[in-house]
């Protein structure tokens with residue numbers, strides 16, 4: 001087969017060359033205000049300069065000799081700029097309408113096409129990076145690669161591939177009876193089978209590992225509070241992933257599974273719904289990130305039944321949704337600082353990600369805390385603190401702009417008017 005390899009390389013290269021999407025040129029953006037997300041300060045009249053690779057080379061006051069002669073300066077002098085937002089918990093290749101039995105009729109290629117639609121919606125909403133934690137059959141790997149090649153418009157993606165889970169657990173599919181002999185591709189039971197699954201998932205392109213430690217809401221026949229993987233299995237998964245240079249995100253609603261996942265050395269707890277004081281203390285001790293998806297409760301309770309979510313899922317959400325919000329507030333007030341912005345987009349319609357900011361403020365954060373969770377802290381969790389989440393030299397020119405001050409009204413982030421990713425303008429409503 002190796003003699004076909006050069007032809008394949010040529011095909012890929014020429015595809016990239018034919019890409020319909022714009023590529024970057026050196027340039028600069030002038031911002032009326034620039035939010036320094038590290039300090040929360042709004043800096044007046046700033047210029048951001050970037051090179052042909054779409055990397056920021058200088059940031060400073062307008063009028064300082066930063067921009068090399070001849071570069072085009074984009075005028076956003078009526079706007080407030082901030083770094084492109086990051087959502088660390090998305091499912092771009094899924095839609096709410098593929099919940100429950102409806103989802104059984106969605107093919108793998110169709111899922112990938114759904115992903116292309118949602119990638120575009122997400123980046124246009126101001127989210128220039130996502131961590132996609134769970135997609136069947138590596139549709140997320142294909143989407144990431146399509147975006148990176150310039151074939152599809154979308155955010156930078158860090159993807160997990162199929163999530164690991166126990167037989168019959170939240171990350172298996174329990175809708176069909178025995179005679180169909182169906183199980184999800186990430187199912188693995190026992191420490192060694194789980195290690196093998198980590199290796200397989202990385203082999204096929206995962207940037208990180210997602211594991212379902214406890215039961216969940218949108219799955220059939222399990223309970224969010226009940227443990228699924230054992231501490232022994234979670235420890236094996238974390239060790240194997242870390243050995244291979246990948247971080248691990250654990251879906252964990254239940255009190256015991258949250259603690260098991262933290263003790264296993266897992267990097268982030270997703271949902272975190274029933275965390276107790278011991279879990280909060282453990283997260284601080286281990287430096288584990290907590291991700292609370294506290295917007296989607298509203299969608300599940302109001303729209304879930306209409307889009308085909310199972311009646312048992314709605315019942316589970318009724319029991320857990322409010323507790324999750326209360327525990328978010330309690331964890332934050334208990335001094336947890338490592339909290340990243342993750343929404344479970346796909347459970348609710350993509351593009352509404354920023355609606356979670358207002359929930360985070362309603363439940364105890366200041367607007368700048370919520371913005372930091374979606375910028376510098378998300379970048380740290382993803383392992384890209386020098387590339388994304390801030391407008392600084394050496395970072396990608398991932399810039400968004402809004403009309404107004406998001407540190408006084410965080411809902412302004414629900415209507416992002418300008419998006420640039422890597423020096424390429426994705427949308428500019430200010431020029432209209």
Ligand SMILES: [Zn+2]
Pocket residue numbers: 089090091133134344
């Ligand atoms: Zn999820």
